[in-house]
Amino acid sequence: QSALTQPRSVSGSPGQSVTISCTGTSSDVGTYKYVSWYQQHPGKAPKLMIYDVSKRPSGVPDRFSGSKSGNTASLTISGLQAEDEADYHCCSYSSSYTSVVFGGGTKLTVL
């Protein structure tokens, strides 16, 4: 069982927006601004999409955005495209688990 809770799956049609939630506790997401999100296509390594809650690395489309409210962080993908279909993992710093914890991952299906 992962420390952070994500929905197992979400889906959306091309052009729509989807939001993936990541729920933690006051020991991780609720306290620290160190939340990141990773995209992972089948058989590939994860790719950093968002760090420090809402910052985008160079090269990541601005269709991807991150936010946080209380103990829940969110990744929003607007203008869905077929290539966005992948697994998405959230990650947070945690004072309870020594350092870093991940969510269980969410499978995004583009209908």
Added chain:
Amino acid sequence: EVQLVESGGGLIQPGGSLRLSCSASGFTVSSSSYMSWVRQTPGKGLEWVSVISSGGSSYSADSVKGRFTISRDNSKNTLSLQMDNLRAEDTAVYYCATSLRTRFDNWGQGTLVTVSS
């Protein structure tokens, strides 16, 4: 271009040892603030394993503490993970990555470790 290539994975019996290596190019491991190992159980989520700072300080997840040791060889520009007393639940794909807190910027392609008799 930053590139990380893991090696050393394979099939190992419970209680055995294995040493993973991560060869870096495009940057020097000695200059990277932190480098980490992250693993992924087949079909499941990611789990942070260990991190080492540029100064040599290291930290590990409770699940591997006392069994896994992370190290860095600056002369070979390589990151390593010595894994002892392996258990079935250590079966996973192991990735090395450059990191800063929860920001894992660059990842290798991963190496599969299977612990089974």
